[in-house]
Amino acid sequence: MANTQAMCTSFKGELLVGKHQFGSVTLTSRTSLTAPTTDTFKAALYVATATVNASTTAYSATNEVSGTGYTAGGTTVTNATAPSTSGTTAIWTPSASLAWTTVTLSTSFDCVLIYNSTQGNASVSVHTFGATTVTAGNFTLTMPANDASNALVRIA
Amino acid sequence: MGTTTPAATEEPHVYTARGHMPVAALQYSTDWKVSDTFIQFTETYAYQGQVVKQSVHVFDRTGVTGAGAAATF
Numbered sequence: 001m002a003n004t005q006a007m008c009t010s011f012k013g014e015l016l017v018g019k020h021q022f023g024s025v026t027l028t029s030r031t032s033l034t035a036p037t038t039d040t041f042k043a044a045l046y047v048a049t050a051t052v053n054a055s056t057t058a059y060s061a062t063n064e065v066s067g068t069g070y071t072a073g074g075t076t077v078t079n080a081t082a083p084s085t086s087g088t089t090a091i092w093t094p095s096a097s098l099a100w101t102t103v104t105l106s107t108s109f110d111c112v113l114i115y116n117s118t119q120g121n122a123s124v125s126v127h128t129f130g131a132t133t134v135t136a137g138n139f140t141l142t143m144p145a146n147d148a149s150n151a152l153v154r155i156a
Numbered sequence: 157m158g159t160t161t162p163a164a165t166e167e168p169h170v171y172t173a174r175g176h177m178p179v180a181a182l183q184y185s186t187d188w189k190v191s192d193t194f195i196q197f198t199e200t201y202a203y204q205g206q207v208v209k210q211s212v213h214v215f216d217r218t219g220v221t222g223a224g225a226a227a228t229f
Binding site: 005006007011012093102104125126127128129130132133134135136137138139140141142143144149150151152153154155156 | 171172173189191193194196198199207208209210211212213214215216217218219220221222223224
């Protein structure tokens with residue numbers, strides 16, 4: 001069992017039906033045709049023994065980390081940056097780091113799942129890092145450069 | 157009116173799993189993990205060999221890619 005960095009396959013399919021509304025609203029938003037809004041995206045951490053990968057279709061509390069200062073479901077992703085294109089690649093990166101402050105997470109964890117809490121917690125992508133724990137401290141995830149080579153989510 | 161400068165005798169403390177402890181009493185260490193997809197920095201404070209504070213900072217160097225493709229007729 002291991003977590004694997006990937007774009008979730010279900011997310012690719014959902015893009016074709018306009019399920020996800022990243023950092024800018026359009027009149028094709030299915031939330032409201034008259035007052036469209038962006039979706040709320042969240043980030044949840046998972047223990048190293050979980051199996052979160054391209055096949056993950058939605059957020060689940062199973063194998064999510066737990067501990068002092070951590071709220072199940074994770075933290076809200078700052079969704080202020082509109083998707084854009086660079087060359088022939090579509091890109092999107094959150095406009096702020098993900099941060100958990102003054103937490104104690106004693107069980108080793110190594111991945112974060114980005115998911116759309118507005119749309120039934122549909123998964124977007126999985127990002128892995130070195131297995132770690134946190135004790136009375138902070139855990140921060142700094143976003144990559146929002147370009148064609150590094151953006152958090154890229155459609156090439 | 158002005159800022160108050162701590163007296164020289166005041167001892168800096170840091171919040172830990174054991175409450176606020178004097179920094180001078182703790183052993184501080186750092187660790188780096190570097191891969192193609194992330195850079196990870198860990199800073200640890202230990203007291204008598206036991207970790208009492210540990211923070212982790214990850215720089216996600218590159219995200220994920222989905223390849224678009226159009227069929228030909």
